[in-house]
Amino acid sequence: MDFGEKQKALVMQSWELIQPNLGYLSVRFFTEILDNIPEARDMFYFLKDKKDSPQNNHKMKTHALVLLKLTCNSVVRLQEKGDIALPEDALKKLGSIHLAKDVKDFHFEVMREALLRIVHEGVGDQWSDDLGKAWELGYDKLADAIKMKMKE
Incomplete structure (x- = not known):
């Protein structure tokens, strides 16, 4: 399945629906990842204190918001460029950090599933299988680009 005009329109429409609750959904997104990969807390300097709830951690909220925006913006711009719309140096940096x-392949899979659940939650009854597939395809393109930089 290619990422075409229809997929771009679905992602952009859903992104607009998500915007009003982006702060909340960003924290839910990150918390869902940590719920499924508890050891991932150690990957983030701002989560080293296991007693601090992720919902109360300002640095985690900021990171979650940046992460969700980066993912969403990359997916939205995918159709225009035909590939991930991130500068080469940004992809290299993401690859080296990961x-x-x-970071392992299953981490990317957990993140994809968390993203899909959060988008589903954010759009409510506007959710469709086509919308989910558009987000999945876009996310997979971004993850593949990061994985490729990890191998270089």
Whole structure:
């Protein structure tokens, strides 16, 4: 399946629906990842204190918001460029960070599933299988680009 005009329109429409609750959804996104990969807390300097709830951690909220925005913006711009719309140096940096943190393929899979659940939650009854597939395809393109930089 290619990422075409229809997929771009679905992602952009859903992104607009998500915007009003982006702060909340960003924290939910990150918390969902940590719930499924508890050891991932150690990958983030701002989560080293296991007693601090992620919902109360300002640095985690900021990171979660940046992470969700980066993912969403990359997916939205995918159709225009035909590939991930991130500068080469940004992709290299993401690749080196993920490599240094020893991120594995299953981490990317958990993140994809968390993203899909959060988008589903954010759009509510506007959710469709086509919308989910558009987000999945876009996310997979971004993850593949990061993984490729991890190997270089």
